Amino acid sequence: MSGKAAPAWQPPRGLADAELEGRIARLRGDLGEELVILGHHYQSDAVIGQVDLTGDSLKLSQEAARMTRARHIVFCGVRFMAETASILAGSGQSVHLPEPGAGCPMADMAAPDELRTCWRELSERWGDKLLPVTYVNSSAEVKAFCGRRGGAACTSANAKKVLAWALDQGRRVLFLPDRHLGANAALDLGLQPEELCLWRRRPGKLLGAEPRSRVILWDGYCPVHVDFTKGDIKSARSSHPGCVVMVHPECPREVVEAADASGSTEQIIAEAERLPAGSVLVVGTEINLVRRLARQCGDKTVLPLAERRSACPDMARTNLGSLLACLEGLDEGAGLVRVPAGEVEGARQALERMMLLT
Ligand code: SF4
Structure with missing residues (x-):
């Protein structure tokens, strides 16, 4: 369940970010292609700075499964994402979640x-x-x-x-x-x-x-997306006349209808890239993605729809310390995600039907 489990291994305490980054870099260098680190779009910049691939949960799981030289897949995200990666992974690949307590309330x-x-x-x-x-x-x-x-x-x-x-x-x-x-x-x-x-x-x-x-x-x-309101969109339009408002489809219908567009994380990123220079895009989704887009699309203004209500606490659990602890404990099974054998086949069928359709 979300937020309850304590890691069996302990993140190092009292180390500066530069020290944590240095130790992570050494481990990545030692393991080379045997390790792939994945980061969901909602992860913090500090974590995204250490990953090999960034994306939504399905795209990351599919790409990791194709990287057959990767013995260890470390998924910086929440539990259902790491489970999906494990279901799609090859027989020689293990999937690890740096923060065992990172679940998803939904x-x-x-x-x-x-x-x-x-x-x-x-x-x-x-x-x-x-x-x-x-x-x-x-x-x-x-x-x-x-x-x-x-x-x-x-x-x-x-x-x-x-x-x-x-x-x-x-x-x-x-x-x-x-x-x-x-x-x-x-x-x-x-x-x-x-x-x-x-x-x-x-x-x-x-x-x-x-x-x-x-x-x-x-x-x-x-709990994050349900908190955006029509009033937030009204305020954004009043503060930024002519802005484009895009929200995630986990938002309530009335919010989606009040926005100019709705779409997944990848679709939001594509929209931010597509808009002409000088545009103002107001985004209703998790704050880490919105802030990153704001930096990456420097010729446009990208703003959060409701900054103080946009953070996912479960996504924020993973940090440099927990990532390092997971990497140092890979061979001892740190953060290892195990999907019971009786569930793998049925879950894979559900995922494969979707992939065939799309
Ligand atoms: S933002 Fe957080 S709570 Fe909402 S669906 Fe994603 S992981 Fe779950």
Whole structure:
């Protein structure tokens, strides 16, 4: 669970960043191509400065799996990302998460036992005309549940495509764990609000279901993106007339509708690069990515939509000390991520269905 576990190895205390960086550089030099360090876009600059590849979770996992000389994959991110890398990794590769307590509250909102209860109830109501689709921000066990039932994973970039594939089969779709990504994808595809209903995971209750319900949304959310408001966008437009506002599709529908565009981290980066010099881009997503874009796109102004509400505490857990401790303990299994064998095949099926579609 997010934030609970303590590392079995200890980050060094009292060392200056320059000393930590020097020791990390020596270890990277010693291991050469046997080591690849991945950094999600939401990681701090200090960590991103030490990684070999930066990207979203799926892109990083796929690229690491292709680097067959890399025996050790160190994933600077949160647990579900490292699990995805482990599921896609080759047999000789081990995946390590420097901070075992770096979880994702949204992923934790879809507990496998709650999912089984939900599935049983939906199946009793609608028979076997159901297909599960899970956002990659979910545990390996949830992915495996979906994969075994013919369902697929999706990312924020391809959620619409995967949802369309599922609906085209004439099935009702259980979309989890992010109710906002699911609603945004469904409404963008042209579904009416009345065709969506909600599974309230506690106490386990279906709300708003009708015969015409086509997408059942799990009631999870990202605590960072759910906090952006229409008022934030109004303030940004008033302070920066003519600005472009882009938000992540984990934001509530009313925020996505008030913005000029919505998109995944990679799509936000592409938009920042595409805009002409002199543009002002206001971005509603995690603060580390927004600040980095602001520095990298120096001929434009890139601003956070709500700076003080944009930080993900789980992403911030990884730092130079925990990265160094993980690297020094690789051979002793520091931060080793183990996905139970019984879950790997089903989870891989869910991921591979998505990759075939996209
Ligand atoms: S930003 Fe949101 S979805 Fe991403 S890791 Fe943090 S809590 Fe989870």
